[in-house]
Amino acid sequence: MSLLDGTRVSRLRLGGLGLLVAVFAGVLVSAPADGGIDRILTPGFVTRSLEMATPIALAALGGLYAEKSGVFNIGLEGFMIVGAFTAAGTMFALGGTSPTQGHVWIAIAVSMLVAAALSVLFAVLLIRFKADQIVAGLAVWFVGLGFAPFTAALVWGSRSSPGLTSVDTLALGQSPLVFLAALLVGAGWVVLYRTRYGYWVQAAGENPEALDTAGVDVNRVRYATVIFSGAMAGLGGAVLLAHAGNFVGTGQTMVDGRGWIAIVAYLFGNYHPIGAAAAALLFGALDMLNVQFQTVGIEVPARLVNLLPYAAVLVVLTAWGKTRVPSMVGEPYETEE
Numbered sequence: 090m091s092l093l094d095g096t097r098v099s100r101l102r103l104g105g106l107g108l109l110v111a112v113f114a115g116v117l118v119s120a121p122a123d124g125g126i127d128r129i130l131t132p133g134f135v136t137r138s139l140e141m142a143t144p145i146a147l148a149a150l151g152g153l154y155a156e157k158s159g160v161f162n163i164g165l166e167g168f169m170i171v172g173a174f175t176a177a178g179t180m181f182a183l184g185g186t187s188p189t190q191g192h193v194w195i196a197i198a199v200s201m202l203v204a205a206a207l208s209v210l211f212a213v214l215l216i217r218f219k220a221d222q223i224v225a226g227l228a229v230w231f232v233g234l235g236f237a238p239f240t241a242a243l244v245w246g247s248r249s250s251p252g253l254t255s256v257d258t259l260a261l262g263q264s265p266l267v268f269l270a271a272l273l274v275g276a277g278w279v280v281l282y283r284t285r286y287g288y289w290v291q292a293a294g295e296n297p298e299a300l301d302t303a304g305v306d307v308n309r310v311r312y313a314t315v316i317f318s319g320a321m322a323g324l325g326g327a328v329l330l331a332h333a334g335n336f337v338g339t340g341q342t343m344v345d346g347r348g349w350i351a352i353v354a355y356l357f358g359n360y361h362p363i364g365a366a367a368a369a370l371l372f373g374a375l376d377m378l379n380v381q382f383q384t385v386g387i388e389v390p391a392r393l394v395n396l397l398p399y400a401a402v403l404v405v406l407t408a409w410g411k412t413r414v415p416s417m418v419g420e421p422y423e424t425e426e
Contacts, residue, residue, distance in 0.1 A: 142373030151321025166348025172326025204323020
């Protein structure tokens with residue numbers, strides 16, 4: 090990178106961060122003086138921010154693996170919707186409107202399996218039949234966006250489910266699903282950067298010919314990462330449902346763009362599992378800020394608060410626009426004979 094390019098990127102980063110700081114400062118200035126920052130940044134706010142970040146972090150982990158191997162899974166949003174609806178349907182099928190904690194965990198596992206099964210079909214389209222990855226990913230999103238509310242209306246007579254059960258918190262007041270996500274992110278880092286399979290994943294996205302020459306089936310590696318990405322996005326949707334306690338199918342559904350934010354999160358994190366999780370936490374905290382203001386009775390213009398997550402996304406797209414994308418993303422690979 091030339092000195093001029095480096096200066097330009099630095100200015101973009103400063104400008105983007107300045108925009109985010111300006112919006113955040115505007116929110117705090119708009120709050121009444123007696124509100125107090127201590128009333129906003131409470132332990133409860135931190136807990137809820139972690140819960141909001143967990144689905145995004147899980148989906149980002151899956152999407153990161155797929156893209157590292159050369160496949161852009163733009164359908165994360167759709168897989169999350171499928172996961173959330175499957176979890177609600179499973180809980181209702183097992184326990185009606187009063188499912189137990191055991192039913193919650195079974196529903197989470199079933200959601201992962203269903204999303205993984207759907208991702209097998211998705212992977213076949215992309216890898217074997219070489220379908221356009223953007224078009225196929227959007228198709229998954231549209232399927233989830235249409236299928237889940239439609240089926241919910243057939244089952245419950247409404248696009249949303251009745252109240253079910255949310256996952257119980259631990260002694261520390263934190264959801265066990267947050268700790269599960271932290272373990273998965275840590276394991277994802279170890280596998281990607283400390284194991285032979287992780288090196289295969291990276292090679293599949295950077296230099297598949299070399300990997301093929303070494304005797305490793307490139308497409309098999311890609312199948313595994315795409316299926317993993319679908320399973321993680323499905324888990325993210327199920328976690329979202331387990332924290333909320335019911336499925337909401339109106340509008341963009343309860344997933345409400347988190348799959349798209351997950352893509353931005355792993356770009357923000359420069360394709361690093363821990364960096365992606367940190368970005369997810371940032372987005373989760375910004376998303377919870379509006380709720381926290383309402384909870385403590387602080388009146389702040391809703392439009393200003395709602396602007397924060399989008400300002401953060403803008404910062405990512407401008408300031409970190411030089412993130413190095415794997416060179417073979419979106420390119421199908423023919424195994425050499």
